[in-house]
Amino acid sequence: MSGDDAASEKKREIDAVDEPFTQTKRQLKKQKKSHAAALTNNKPNMSFDLNNINKRNNRYGIHDIRDLVLHLAADGQKKNWMNVSHHSNIQHTVVLMVPGITSESLGIDKPSLSSAHPFSLSPRLDDAASNLIPVINKLYSHALPVRAPGDSQRLYSPAQHILNSPIPPPEKARQQKAAQEKAGVNLPNPAKLSPPVFLIDIDQMRDNAYPMPSWLGPDVKALPEYPLPLNDGVHDSDDLDKLSDEERTKVQDDGWLETPKLDVYPRLNNPRVYGLDCEMVMTDQGSQLARVTLIDYASSNKVLDELVKPEGNVVDYLSKYSGLTKEILDQAELSHKEAQDKFADFITPSTILIGHSLESDFKALKLRHPWVIDTALVYEHPRRMPFKPSLKWLMKKWCDREIQNGTDGHDPEEDAKSCLELLSKKIQYGRNFGSLPNEMESIFTRVARVKQSHLNSASNEQNKTGACVDYGNPGQFHGMKAKTSISCKNDDEIIDGVIETAQTHDLVYGRLTELQVALGWSNSPNDNGKEGEDKDKESQSNGNSVQSAPIESAYAALNRRIERLHEALPPNTALVIISPHSDPRPSLHLNQRRLAFQEAYKNANADVSKIDPDKIFMRDDDEKLLHEAEIAKTGMTFFCIK
Structure with a gap:
């Protein structure tokens, strides 16, 4: 074989080896080209399904908009009120919350309070100049009337309803x-629940x-292991008279009562468990201990x-909560140190204390103790963490019993026994008793479970991604489950963040607030709750934060921002703009009056003659509140695909 023939043969061998890779590259290139053509030729589109909309006799809710968004961006079911053609070709979905867009600002007539029918955005011919947001009319032909979440008297957070969905x-x-x-893990066999099972951990204590305790420094990652009972009838004793001086809970040099650490904790069939409740009064040195109560779990007897x-x-006895008055507290004989010493007589290194939000009681008592069952943590608030349920609500919900109903303040014995009763329910009915079913999840969690379907992604096996662009620190709150969270200080930064994340994320949420601030509907989200003059000074001095602007300027700025956003969005991006409600101030004012009257009525022991006539909330006022609350819930939503 000649040299040329050998070279040709070698090339054929190499080509044969490379052929599968070459074909794969060609196939991918062809697929991408075909996909690009499909995106161009089969452009997705949205249109209202009037046949189904006309069957409704009330407005759609924010949850309906959320469900449509999940259909556009994730695996949500098709909605019968919106036709979406070439749905799979929608590449990105952007949801923009913009309170303050009203029919007046668009130069159109007010829609009906009850109708679900989409309304035209064409301005009135005789008043076209009143259209303050012309980009809305340019991008959208119709809007869907929506109803903000809330009860008969109040608005609820629209963001919570758009950003959380049923699992x-x-x-x-x-x-x-x-x-x-998981519930079966770490339980003794046979599994018998006992108080130690419900101890809160070191992270919960720190959070x-x-x-x-001083021996639980910041570098300590966990509490010592608290042995669960074996139910074999054999156990060590934690009797106080057998404790050495080093093992006793005692007051330290800094004035704090501290429980020491044991090298080995005894396994106890019946560990000491006490319900603890403290009452405080306000002094010129701050909140201080005024009463301490201990209830024994085993006997339900009051031991202290x-x-x-x-x-x-004392500057305030806080009688409404503490139940204490000057006459009662004048009977006190114990100093704070003496009260600590009496308390310590009941505490061993293995004692478990149970109460409701006991961190406040510990601080008042000046106590550092590691073993805690906190009913505010082992039971759940309906809205989940960081919210905590009240003891009054827990007792009504899970024990069908009313507490804290008197006008003379809380009864510490009643509160402590209530916590023990809640613990008994957990032990009797299991860990999941009092755990509300987790029915909701973040829409970003939902999106992240869905695989990407469009071929221009790096890999078809990648999961979809979400981004949250908002004021404050969304990464710690409603944007916690998003792949990307961006904290902003003004609406321009919001638009920048939405544009940036919309290029690479499947679902993007952003919220503009400067319009509603200019309208006086709310304070700036940068105010951090500051009041009055200080708030105004800070707003004026901080050039990067939201500042109150003339209403016309605020509308013009919003118009520019929406134009800039739409121009920068990738093709085949769905842009959903939600203006969730109308002016909330009339209903807020009436609600404040209603609450003030209720407080005055309670303080007057239901004697209306003792109430200032200006504070009385009449039946007509109540009817007006219901009407204004319904008006406040009136909003609108706009849908388009670029």
């Missing part, structure tokens, strides 16, 4: 199975600002109930 049944079943499997002389001068 789909298959995912809920998976979570329930995982929870059942809720519990005073920590002492009034304590505050170290400072």
Whole structure:
């Protein structure tokens, strides 16, 4: 074989090896080209389905908009009120919350309060100049009237309803199975629940600002292991008379009562468990201990109930909550140190204390103790963390019993026994008792479970992604489950963040607030709750924060921002703009009057003659409140695909 023939043969061998890779590259290139053509030729589109809309006799809710967004961006079901053609070709979905867009600002007539029918955005011919947001009319032909969430008297957060959705049944079943499997872990065999099972951990103590024993420094990652009972009838004793001086809970040099650490904790069938409740008064040195109560879990007997002389001068007895008055507290004989010593007589290194948000009681008592069952943490608030349920609500919900109903303040014995009763319910009915079913999840969690379907992604196996662009720190709150969260200080930064993330994320949420601030509907989200003159000075001095602007200027700025956003969005991006409600101020003012009257009525022991006539809330006022609240819930939503 000649040299040329050998070279040709070698080339054929190399080509044969490379052929599969070459074909794959050609196929991918062809697929991408075909996909690009499909995106161009089969452009997605949205149109209202009037046949189904006309069957409704009330407006759609924010949750309906959320469900449509999940259909556009994730795996949500098709909605019968919106036709979406070439749905799979929608590449990105942007949801922009913009309170303050009203029919007046668009130069159109007010839609009906009850109608669900989309209304035209064509300005009135005789008043076209009143259209303050012309880009809306340019991008959208119609708007869908929506109803903001709320009860008969109040508005609820629209953002909470758009950003959280029901967990789909298959995912809920998976979570329930995982929870059942987890619940069986770490339990003794046979599994018998006992108080130690419900101890809060070191992270919960730190997150809720519990005073920590000095031996639990910031570098300590976990509490010592608290042995669960074996139910074999054999256990060590934690009798106080057998404790050495080093093992006793005692007052330290800094004035704090601290429980020491044991090298080995005894395994106890019946560990000491006490319900604890403290009452405080306000002094010129701040909040201070005025009463301490302990209830024994095993017997339900009150073992300690002492009034304590505050170290400072009392400026407010907080009688509404503490139940204490000057006459009662004048009977106190114990100093704070003496009260601590009496309390310590009941505490061993293994004692478990149970109460409701006990961090406040620990601080008042000046106590550092590691073993805590906090009913505000082992039971759940309906809105989940960081919200905590009140003890009054827990007792009504799970024990069907009313507490804290008197006008003379809280009864510490009643509160402590209530916490013990809630613990007993957990032990009797299991870990999941009092755990509200987790029916909702972040829409960003929902999106992240869905695989990308469009071929121009790096890999078809990648999951979809979400981004949250908002004021404050969305990454710690409603944007926690988003792949990307961007914190902003003004609406221009919001638009910048939405444009940036919309290029690479499947779902993007942003919120513009400067219009509603200019309208006086709300304070700037940068104000951090500051009031009055200080707030105004800060707003004026901070050039990067939201500032109150003339209303016309605010509308003009919004118009520019929406134009800039739409121009910068990638093709085949759905842009959903939600103006969730109308002016909330009339209903807010009436609600404040209603609450003030209720407080005055309670303080007057239901004697209306003792109430200032200007504070009386009449039946006509109540009817007006219902009407104004319904008007406040009137909003609108706009849909288009670039």
